[in-house]
Amino acid sequence: MSRPGLDRQVVSTHDFGRVAVVFGGASAEREVSLDSGSAVLVSLQQQGIAAVGVDGIPTLLNAIRDGRVDRVFNVLHGSDGEDGVLQGLLKACGIPCTGCGVLGSALAMDKIRSKQLWQQNQLPTAEFIALEHGSELSLEQQQQVTEWLPVVIKPNQQGSTVGISVVRAIGQLQDALAAAHEYDSSLMIERYIDGEDFTVAFVKDTVLPSIRIRPEHGLYDYQAKYQSTATRYDAATLDRRQEQQLQQLSLTASRLLNVSGWGRVDVMRDRQGNNWLLEVNTVPGMTSHSLVPKAANAAGYSYDELTWAILETSLEGSKA
Numbered sequence: 001m002s003r004p005g006l007d008r009q010v011v012s013t014h015d016f017g018r019v020a021v022v023f024g025g026a027s028a029e030r031e032v033s034l035d036s037g038s039a040v041l042v043s044l045q046q047q048g049i050a051a052v053g054v055d056g057i058p059t060l061l062n063a064i065r066d067g068r069v070d071r072v073f074n075v076l077h078g079s080d081g082e083d084g085v086l087q088g089l090l091k092a093c094g095i096p097c098t099g100c101g102v103l104g105s106a107l108a109m110d111k112i113r114s115k116q117l118w119q120q121n122q123l124p125t126a127e128f129i130a131l132e133h134g135s136e137l138s139l140e141q142q143q144q145v146t147e148w149l150p151v152v153i154k155p156n157q158q159g160s161t162v163g164i165s166v167v168r169a170i171g172q173l174q175d176a177l178a179a180a181h182e183y184d185s186s187l188m189i190e191r192y193i194d195g196e197d198f199t200v201a202f203v204k205d206t207v208l209p210s211i212r213i214r215p216e217h218g219l220y221d222y223q224a225k226y227q228s229t230a231t232r233y234d235a236a237t238l239d240r241r242q243e244q245q246l247q248q249l250s251l252t253a254s255r256l257l258n259v260s261g262w263g264r265v266d267v268m269r270d271r272q273g274n275n276w277l278l279e280v281n282t283v284p285g286m287t288s289h290s291l292v293p294k295a296a297n298a299a300g301y302s303y304d305e306l307t308w309a310i311l312e313t314s315l316e317g318s319k320a
Helices: 031-047 057-065 085-093 102-109 112-118 137-146 170-181 223-228 240-256 291-298 305-314
Strands: 016-021 049-055 071-074 128-131 150-153 165-167 187-191 195-203 211-214 232-235 262-270 275-281
Touching: 016 031, 016 057, 031 049, 031 195, 031 305, 049 057, 057 085, 057 223, 071 085, 071 305, 085 102, 102 112, 102 275, 112 128, 112 187, 112 275, 128 137, 137 187, 150 170, 165 170, 170 187, 195 240, 195 291, 195 305, 211 291, 232 291, 240 262, 240 275, 262 291, 262 305, 291 305
Parallel strands: 016 049, 016 071
Antiparallel strands: 128 187, 150 165, 150 187, 195 211, 195 262, 211 232, 262 275
């Protein structure tokens, strides 16, 4: 079987110039970002690219002022790196960056706005209630939550499943809301989809094979992602028609949010085979065991080929 196309646009490493791999930062995803950035940095350097690691935006600003940065490989997960802050800064400085621009980053990071846009365009996503900036549930909303149970509580602008919990009884609701409020003043209560987790990654115009995620205890939470050795990841589990439907939905959902360059779309597939959009990640994990490298491997690409292709997304010109 032929590989999907990630043909190189750049042949010489010199065409990239000096690359700052930005990772770490101060978000709740700092530790994961450090791991991702370290893996990317090693890969680029092994390929002869003049890459250096930069921890956080203040350090990056110093490097830019000193004239030591020609482009940025963004591996800054979460706030500042994934919400449009870094993208806006680099656009103002005239420094190209991997991934999408300000608008796509901001929209994708905002789970509530993402789902509102999907709903308005008749894309499938679970019903939800938005609690903006510490607002309380109305009596009508409390009744709605009771009818939906179980529900998933999510901080609006966090990644890596930070602060997420499943509420199966109404008595658990307030504790779950309080736990999520530790990470964000804006929350979402989402109707639980009983099914399996899938993720679809894309790089440039290429959609990679979907990955089915099978956590040991049902919920793909932080522990299942980064600590458990029992979580299973399987590629090529759907038939051709199902795979094409899932890939097309993921691509449509991303484009609607103005996401470009590269990213990963998370989807729940229910017991009846229906796909439900969860979120789009514009700076996904890049450790050797992360989902995008797994999808690239399933398509026949090495980790080095993947990082090269992602770096090339910084060559795509102006981004919204």
